[in-house]
Amino acid sequence: MKALVYHGPGEKAWELVPDPTIIEPTDAIVRIDSSTICGSDLHILKGDVPAVMPGTVLGHEAVGTVVEVGAAVTTIAVGDRVLVSCITSCGRCRFCKEARYGLCTGGGGWIFGHLVDGLQADFARVPFADTSVYKVPDGLSDEQVLFLADILPTAYEVGVLNGRVEPGDTVAIVGAGPIGLAAIMTAQLHTPGRIVAIDLDDARLEKALEFGADVTINNGNEDAVAKVMELTGGLGADVAIEAVGVPDTFELCTELIRPGGRVANVGVHGKCATLHLEKLWIRGVMITTGLVDTSTVPMLLRLIEGGRLDPTVFATHHFALADTERAYDIFGAAAETKALKVVLQAVPVGHELIEQHELAFNA
Ligand code: NAD
Ligand code: ZN
Numbered sequence: 001m002k003a004l005v006y007h008g009p010g011e012k013a014w015e016l017v018p019d020p021t022i023i024e025p026t027d028a029i030v031r032i033d034s035s036t037i038c039g040s041d042l043h044i045l046k047g048d049v050p051a052v053m054p055g056t057v058l059g060h061e062a063v064g065t066v067v068e069v070g071a072a073v074t075t076i077a078v079g080d081r082v083l084v085s086c087i088t089s090c091g092r093c094r095f096c097k098e099a100r101y102g103l104c105t106g107g108g109g110w111i112f113g114h115l116v117d118g119l120q121a122d123f124a125r126v127p128f129a130d131t132s133v134y135k136v137p138d139g140l141s142d143e144q145v146l147f148l149a150d151i152l153p154t155a156y157e158v159g160v161l162n163g164r165v166e167p168g169d170t171v172a173i174v175g176a177g178p179i180g181l182a183a184i185m186t187a188q189l190h191t192p193g194r195i196v197a198i199d200l201d202d203a204r205l206e207k208a209l210e211f212g213a214d215v216t217i218n219n220g221n222e223d224a225v226a227k228v229m230e231l232t233g234g235l236g237a238d239v240a241i242e243a244v245g246v247p248d249t250f251e252l253c254t255e256l257i258r259p260g261g262r263v264a265n266v267g268v269h270g271k272c273a274t275l276h277l278e279k280l281w282i283r284g285v286m287i288t289t290g291l292v293d294t295s296t297v298p299m300l301l302r303l304i305e306g307g308r309l310d311p312t313v314f315a316t317h318h319f320a321l322a323d324t325e326r327a328y329d330i331f332g333a334a335a336e337t338k339a340l341k342v343v344l345q346a347v348p349v350g351h352e353l354i355e356q357h358e359l360a361f362n363a
Helices: 039-046 142-149 151-161 178-190 202-211 224-231 247-255 297-305 321-332 352-362
Strands: 002-006 012-016 028-036 062-069 081-084 123-126 133-135 170-174 194-199 215-218 237-242 257-265 286-288 315-320 341-345
Touching: 002 321, 012 321, 028 081, 028 142, 028 321, 039 321, 062 123, 062 142, 081 142, 133 297, 142 151, 142 297, 142 315, 142 341, 151 178, 151 237, 151 257, 151 297, 170 178, 170 224, 170 247, 178 194, 178 202, 178 237, 194 202, 194 224, 202 215, 215 224, 224 247, 237 247, 247 257, 315 321, 321 341
Parallel strands: 170 194, 170 237, 194 215, 237 257, 257 286, 315 341
Antiparallel strands: 002 012, 028 062, 028 123, 028 341, 062 081, 081 133
């Protein structure tokens, strides 16, 4: 089969690799029908995630079809369409029993495209298949559910739920990339009073309005703290969601929050940020961090099935899986290409999607 293989910082190739096989009786082999690329894949390619060994197949988001199951797999069968999310769950450790799958100590957690071969491939070995994949309800397309593999549950669990968004709240979301936009989308499940999107890129802020933000602030040329204070009668936001991952934006969240408010950090940080305890200690501010657990995927699936959530708006570009390398170029140049999420589809050569990909590439 072919797959997108990481060969060390800056190096990747779509190339021939051995077909995956069942290693543990709890494994399944899934044919990848749709996959996508994440900002963390770009971090890996920059060399920011040294745990990823050269030779690893990248990717941790996919919808596929089960083609083989190990002897111990009982709840999924060959032919089932499944969502394979970024988090794998052993189902047995303390954290899996508490539905904190992201913290799994039994060999799960974020392993695809990180510690084991990932999902930007023709086929993948899925460990702990019974407790890790979600059957796709009949009638839903790959694209309707694909973004439940990472951005939707991440923004909802680590942003909205950790930040305890309540009806009427002013929610400030710093960063309007795929994660920030997914936070804007899922915060609305809790009927906030006002969503304020903050970003440096006007095109992203325009998207934020389309996704449901009420107010936008470009903090490159506006004082975001002053503007949030003005909007909230001098108090600050009830909830601030950090969706960038740099020290400035974390510190901004702690400045625009009201006394007793909640800062939910979602961004992955590579550098030390300053925690101004000398200002915060008296303000009763709660700060949370976390990796996604994907424990809300079944609920989000029901919302999609019920027509109450439509993540297909994230799909800005389509490519054949075999064109994953080009898809990385487009996704990696998001400021110019306006890419949010690219959809990589396994399609027979000559299929109409190839044309769509050409259109997307030439656009
Ligand atoms: P992205 O890079 O696509 O988007 C980031 C956005 O932040 C961009 O629109 C950019 O213009 C904006 N930005 C950059 N610097 C800014 C600044 N100083 N002030 C305001 N806006 C600024 O990233 P993404 O894919 O949306 O992901 C966001 C963060 O979430 C990343 O750090 C990512 O690694 C992290 N993440 C965390 C988890 C988790 O489980 N905690 C999971 C997935 C992703
Ligand atoms: Zn576990």
